Amino acid sequence: MAINEQHKDHLNYEELAKLQEEKLQKAVRYACTSSPFYKSLFEQDGISPENIKNRDDFARIPFTTKNDLREAYPYGMAAVPLEKILRIHASSGTTGKPIVAGYTRYDLDCWANAVARICAMAGATQKDIAQVSFGYGLFTGGFGLHYGLERLGATVVPFSSGNTDRQLSLMKDFQTTILVSTPSFALYMAEAAADLGYDPKGFNLKLGLFGGEPCSKAMREDIEEKWGLSATINYGLTEVIGPGIAGECPAKAGMHILEDAYHPEIIDPDTGRVLPDGSTGELVLTPLFKEGFPVLRYRTCDITRLVGEKCACGRTIRRMDYITGRSDDMIIIKGVNVFPSQVEEVLAGFREVSPHYRLVLHKKKGSIKDLEVQVELIPEGFTDRYRELEALEGRIRQSLRSILSMGPRVTLMEPKSLERTTGKAKRIVEKEE
Numbered sequence: 001m002a003i004n005e006q007h008k009d010h011l012n013y014e015e016l017a018k019l020q021e022e023k024l025q026k027a028v029r030y031a032c033t034s035s036p037f038y039k040s041l042f043e044q045d046g047i048s049p050e051n052i053k054n055r056d057d058f059a060r061i062p063f064t065t066k067n068d069l070r071e072a073y074p075y076g077m078a079a080v081p082l083e084k085i086l087r088i089h090a091s092s093g094t095t096g097k098p099i100v101a102g103y104t105r106y107d108l109d110c111w112a113n114a115v116a117r118i119c120a121m122a123g124a125t126q127k128d129i130a131q132v133s134f135g136y137g138l139f140t141g142g143f144g145l146h147y148g149l150e151r152l153g154a155t156v157v158p159f160s161s162g163n164t165d166r167q168l169s170l171m172k173d174f175q176t177t178i179l180v181s182t183p184s185f186a187l188y189m190a191e192a193a194a195d196l197g198y199d200p201k202g203f204n205l206k207l208g209l210f211g212g213e214p215c216s217k218a219m220r221e222d223i224e225e226k227w228g229l230s231a232t233i234n235y236g237l238t239e240v241i242g243p244g245i246a247g248e249c250p251a252k253a254g255m256h257i258l259e260d261a262y263h264p265e266i267i268d269p270d271t272g273r274v275l276p277d278g279s280t281g282e283l284v285l286t287p288l289f290k291e292g293f294p295v296l297r298y299r300t301c302d303i304t305r306l307v308g309e310k311c312a313c314g315r316t317i318r319r320m321d322y323i324t325g326r327s328d329d330m331i332i333i334k335g336v337n338v339f340p341s342q343v344e345e346v347l348a349g350f351r352e353v354s355p356h357y358r359l360v361l362h363k364k365k366g367s368i369k370d371l372e373v374q375v376e377l378i379p380e381g382f383t384d385r386y387r388e389l390e391a392l393e394g395r396i397r398q399s400l401r402s403i404l405s406m407g408p409r410v411t412l413m414e415p416k417s418l419e420r421t422t423g424k425a426k427r428i429v430e431k432e433e
């Protein structure tokens, strides 16, 4: 089936605003009449859907948070009888109950279209052979990209994650042109390929569709350099639909949000106030088509900004900047706020270390006492000259201090000594002393 919605990438401002307002009103009416959760929320707050006519009225609707969805476990967010739900996905998170998302036939159809648009935007075509190396399961990455790529007409190899040796040999034999995975898995696979004696550039890979976790500039360059492909990044989250919310075009200057399908807002994470265009804050998303488990004004916790300027590719839908952190993964150490992305940026400035790092939070009775940054040396940077290593640790610590206003402990690790994951990289570990 062809994707019939690509023209919506190019709607002019008035057309898009009109379409969005109509869809917003419809989404609000639908949630209020079909979802017991929103019905009671609106009643409590004395809001009537008839009074929500434009985007300003819309901003009066209370936010929905991860906690709301957790409390609704498992089916409290459903707006249709369960027999209309065809598929369930869930995101585990690190604590508490999982968050459940249920999809009707209509949701699955819209979702496949949205992912197809994101893939096409990045440069995927019917001629491509795409290896999906995201986990197939409750995680939305595998199935989401699978059906989107099929909708686009590409040939899909549903490999799932793990089993790297086999993954690589099939990738070679099948002449795979697109690798679909988290950026950290793409990097890990390149390392594994080299270890097995392959030249990663000798594969037929041309394009990477990477997402599900942050990808720094240094990491992207590393992946591109190792595989000899063009790496693109896309963004999404289970609570809103999964992947298929925003993605890069070949200009790679932020990720275009499918604005006809999702309404984005940026808020101040502390006050909840909607911020003016271009400000950095927490992304709030409202999907405009959802039938099964609708959500309104979902607080993603992801920190970014909306880019209003016209993109070189000619698309009119706005872009969101790359995620710089999550409002809920800010670490507070001795009164100082630290985001893992800040550490990553500093580390990227040192050519002696690799993109593999982790933050170890040393805790005593539950509170953080100390931060240790463990980072791997690149094989060429590895030396047994203690003085040199000590001096390098000192320089990294100094740079971190100037950015973070606190100097964490820095430990240089041997190449390939930090654990690799086949899905999202685990950057933060806690150690109770």
Ligand code: DLL
Pocket (backbone or CB within 6 Å): 091, 134, 139, 140, 141, 144, 210, 211, 212, 213, 214, 215, 233, 234, 235, 236, 237, 238, 239, 242, 243, 244, 300, 302, 323, 326
């Ligand atoms: O990770 C959906 C997805 C799958 C997106 C595959 C793209 C590709 P969750 O497991 O619910 O869903 O995790 C969502 O992951 O709130 C972000 O914090 C983070 N995330 C996802 N994509 C990006 C990205 C999927 N491109 C959470 N850059 C989100 C930075 C990302 N963070």
